[in-house]
Amino acid sequence: MDNSAKYRPWGRLREVINNIGRDKFFFYGCLSTEDRCVGALSELEKMGAIGGVSLVEIADIPSEYSESAAAKRYVNEKRFEEIGFGSALIEKIDLLDSEEKVFRWVEECIPRSSKVILDISSLPKRFFFAAVKILLRDPRVEDLIVVYSLPTRYYGGNLAERPSDWRALPLFGPQQYPDPKYDLAVVGVGFLPFGLPELLKSGFMEAKPHLFFPFPASPATYTKTWDFVRQIESSLSLNAEDQLAQVNAIDPSDTFDHINWLTDNGRLSALFAPYGPKPMSLGMAVYAAITGSPVFYTQPRVYHPDYSTGIKIGGDGHPLIYAYCLKLDGRDIYMVEKK
């Protein structure tokens, strides 16, 4: 079966929620320094679609930004209260806290509802990849919607700092031994390739790199993403014709289909390096969770407190918040069907 022909519901938050006809969801989100962190929650609350909430407040490692980051998180905590929720619903976890804490945060809320919304707008990859995998494979979760808010703008300087060495994201490490030979290394192109050349040279040389270039890109991000490609190219020879694909930056389904096509519906093995936009990373997370593929990343230890500002408003005057259905009525929307 051709996976690309599958219908995977996604679109603007309001439309998706209205169309799937559910009422109350349990909402997982992140209390961060970004304005967008409570954007989706606010919209959903207005729609009366919230049945429970748990936000995780994530503090980076101590840095020169700690004070200003804490102040910004406080402002967002007030917004959270204004929406109608109390600070008791906020779980504090440090960015580099033990993975167990992250898992526990997700797992402990699962019994509270079979309908779940996960807002990945401000969730670091170390958290959101694990959350997607846990929620996808838990049969108690029957409806799983992931939401993402576009910011008005990103900070012009360094968005993140002090990356760790590259390592597998929690729950996405290699399992089989001996390690299979990886055919492909699928790289989401982002702003900063922290350590990516080292990853590609260090043990997965046999994996042919494929770069997913987010498209369309704004002029501001366009330069940064090409600079990312240039930095990769200074370490590895790339053939633009078959190693660089333009992928819809806000549609995880497009990313998923591209991966399916590249891997011949899972026949070829792939590893992932999600440096690109969150929806693209979501496509990778879903594919990797289904197929047990490893995902590697160089987790920054510090994010700039002005990482992004605002929530982008669409031509219709409503915020640009997208929703992606991963499970509906207990049915997986994304599948890899080997030929």
Place this chain on the structure above:
Amino acid sequence: MKTRKNPFQELYVTEAFINGRSDAFVEGFSPLIVGHAMGLFQPGNVILKGLPGSGKSMLLNLLRPDTRISYHRSKIDFPVPSEFASFIGAGINLNLSGADTFGLRPFDSDPEINKFVTPLYFGDFINCWIVHDIFSSVKKFQNANEESLCREVGININTCLVDEAARRLAADSCWFGYFDNDSGCCDDLLRGLEKRITIYRSFSQRNIERIPDRIQQSKTDIGIPITKAVQHLRDAGVIAQHVQVYVRIDQYEELAWLDEIRSYGAIFQQVIHKLLGLRDSRVSYRVGTRRFAWAPDPTMFGTAARIENERTHKEIDLDEILLRHENRRTWTFPKIATDIFRRRLESSGYNLKGTKATMLRHVLGRSLAPNGEIKEYVKTSNPSDRLIRFDKSWPEDFNEYLREIAKTDLLSAVLGSAWARQKGKSAILEERPLPESPPWGKKVWWKKERYPIALMQIASRNQQQLQWSGEEELLALSGSNILAFLSLCQHIWDAWLRDMQFELLPEESVPQISRSVQSIGVQEASQEWFQKIGNSEHGDYRRQRFVRYLGEIFYRRLIDDLAMSNPGHNGFSVKIYDLESNPSIQKFLNTLEDFGDLMGMKHTSKTKGEKRWKWYLNPILSPYFNIFHVHTKEPIYVASEQVGDWIEQATHSGGRTRNG
């Protein structure tokens, strides 16, 4: 060759993991480095220290069976002398293997028990992995169908003997009965180990609920199954008695990172130290690490005992070996770099025939002497006063004297302008008649020490960037680091390809790249290395900001020093005891040194008996800051408190000095 290729496009040919790429390794590897690290190919544990890009991985890759087989098949002599070449290599990459995921999930719900058992499971995992790799290496040699190679290494090609060794190992008490019933041959042993490794990985990924009882009850002692494996291979006659087994431990230093998330990094490092502390002659370990990532006083797991250099292991410092010391003749890096350069061109299809000089010199030419270099900055024979820089108080006839000198030798005139400003030398301003030959002309060392600062000031006054080109300068900018050298070559070649894209030149002929094109490439490489401080693996913008801050301080001081009294102020120095009393600053500077942002070295103070440490920017960063790379005279003497202020200011000003 269809299109002109950049032979340096791929930087990591010999550094990278080489499964499937071992032919490229054989072509690119320079055997000249081996002689300087012979300890790696002799029995005994070795800690191989070096900066990123110093060639640690390249050397350790020689231990891999694939490399050995590739050398044999390509009929190229294995670079290790035959008397040291009877070895098999195996190893573990702590990151890739998943060993670093231990502790991710508690093995026991009781935190005290968990704390106790986690390092034991970690050790067991390492044992399984390495034993599997040792047997796999032996099989790889046997399956390569290269009988003469097996003879050369000292491996018996009879596969029944490996089965026998595997049977004996499986029955060994070191496994506490794990293999009792199901190991009849080598493949059974390997399958059993694979299963055990996969169970550990699955547990970490939360795909199974618990570690099965069979494994819980057979946790092995770190290192013991490894030595037993080697012993059984010898006893069964698979490997000859003299054959050494060298085991690589890759990514050791990354364990320290684990401390940030689950407090096991230091404990896991102690487990690795225990391997070295076993001092069992049957197997030797090789650990590659950055200089400061290796603890000065490493302890072993489960004991207060320590491992010590020259007792439990030998430390080889690659940076120290490759670095230039006082005597240029003992500098090994140029020979290695020259060889790597030729190999890269050769493997890219360039025709190297008919060139008498080394390829490096043929392509880049020689660097210019100061008098030649100045002509590149100032073309006119009648330089303006702005370039010489007179003092308002000087008599006009002295200015005229310098102007005359400048017509034939601008460099001398600029040095004269500094001479007249120096304490005790300004008498020349009053001296009449002015001497026919200037007094500084005879001061060979005085001049030599000031050529770099004079050139820098002239270039700056003429609103030009300093230029770097030629073999000698390229080697100096590389700072004896192979990756830096390759990166410079890559950018120079790229600049040349852009420059020559419309020229008709036979595709395979080796180019001679002009000075100006080289200079563009050098600037690009320098900029990239500066960016990398912030955004590469382990990148840190705090380090980048500090480097920027230093670069701007050095630039300003050197440009403003009209008397050229301090031509060594492209570095700074701190008393060692002062530094030791400020551990946080010492740690920060060590980190910069460890990642190659700064180069640190001990030096003799101008105060007798005082011990100091000095730092310079990595030479490859010099072009970015437009500062010369030569180290001469005394650096800036500062207290550690001052360095602390710099760090503080750099952090809060984005690395910009007040003037910058």
